[in-house]
Structure formats: structure tokens, C-alpha cells
Amino acid sequence: MQQEENLEIVCRAAAYFNTTRTDPAEGFKRARSALLALCDLLEQIADSIPGNVDRVICSELTQELTPFICRIHRFEEETLYPLTRTETSPGDKERREATIERLKHEHLEDRCFAEELTEALRELSMKPTPQNPDALGYMLRGFFEAMRRHVAFESEHLRPFVH
Numbered sequence: 001m002q003q004e005e006n007l008e009i010v011c012r013a014a015a016y017f018n019t020t021r022t023d024p025a026e027g028f029k030r031a032r033s034a035l036l037a038l039c040d041l042l043e044q045i046a047d048s049i050p051g052n053v054d055r056v057i058c059s060e061l062t063q064e065l066t067p068f069i070c071r072i073h074r075f076e077e078e079t080l081y082p083l084t085r086t087e088t089s090p091g092d093k094e095r096r097e098a099t100i101e102r103l104k105h106e107h108l109e110d111r112c113f114a115e116e117l118t119e120a121l122r123e124l125s126m127k128p129t130p131q132n133p134d135a136l137g138y139m140l141r142g143f144f145e146a147m148r149r150h151v152a153f154e155s156e157h158l159r160p161f162v163h
């Protein structure tokens with residue numbers, strides 16, 4: 001997919017998750033595909049450094065990134081995670097709790113990282129040939145690789161609870 005298409009998926013999801021009521025199954029699917037579209041987009045941006053950066057894409061992503069991440073985290077923590085905490089939830093209760101705590105901790109790290117990344121994208125949108133392209137590429141890769149791991153693990157963990 002092109003950068004524009006991935007950005008479009010991210011923007012649509014940011015709008016979709018800016019609501020108080022979201023169907024768990026529908027939201028679960030949408031959140032997965034939008035997070036993976038974000039990862040693909042960040043990988044495309046990393047690949048385009050230093051000579052081929054799309055400044056408009058970087059600028060638009062600067063606006064969307066943090067609200068997008070925060071809204072999806074809110075949906076997951078307020079709508080999906082409680083589904084693992086009912087009396088009839090399958091599996092060992094303590095292990096389920098520990099997993100949810102770990103996922104929440106990863107969310108917190110991602111939100112902090114997203115703020116740094118927003119700054120980096122803003123710089124990139126103003127100056128598409130950065131002084132230290134390796135550091136910037138490394139930062140982007142660190143984010144989307146961790147995010148892909150989180151999404152894969154979280155999907156696996158939540159799938160049995162989402163109907």
C-alpha cells in the first residue's frame with residue numbers, strides 16, 4: 001500500500017475511535033488493521049530517509065499520531081481489557097491480570113515514544129534531509145517494530161474474549 005493509503009486508514013481510525021461507544025468486535029478488527037497500517041507507514045517513511053521524504057505525509061502524521069494512539073489505547077483499556085476480567089473469562093485469573101498489566105505498561109511506553117516521534121516527524125516535514133538520518137531511521141524502526149510485536153501478542157491474547 002502507498003503512504004497516502006496508510007495515512008488515510010490511520011486518519012479514519014482516529015476519527016472512528018474518537019467516540020465513546022464502539023462495538024468490541026468491530027473495534028478490535030479496526031484497531032488491529034489501523035495499527036499495522038501505521039507501522040507500515042512508519043516503515044515507508046524510514047525507508048524514504050534521507051533523500052525521498054514526503055513532507056506532506058510527515059506533516060499530516062504529526063497531527064494524527066498522538067491522538068490516534070491515545071484513542072486506540074483508551075478503547076483497548078476501557079472496552080477490550082475488561083472482557084478478560086469477567087467471572088466467566090477463560091484461563092488463569094492471575095496470569096490474565098499480569099498480561100493486562102504488561103500490555104498497559106507497553107501502552108504507556110508507546111505514548112511517551114509517540115510524543116518524541118511526533119517531534120521527529122515535525123522536523124522531517126520541515127527539513128526532509130535530517131542532520132542525522134541514521135538516528136531518525138533507528139528511532140522510527142524501534143517504534144514500529146515494538147508496535148508490531150505488541151499488536152501480535154495482544155491480538156493473540158484478546159481474541160478468545162472478543163465476540
Ligand SMILES: [Fe+2]
Pocket residue numbers: 073076103107150154
Ligand atoms: Fe494495545
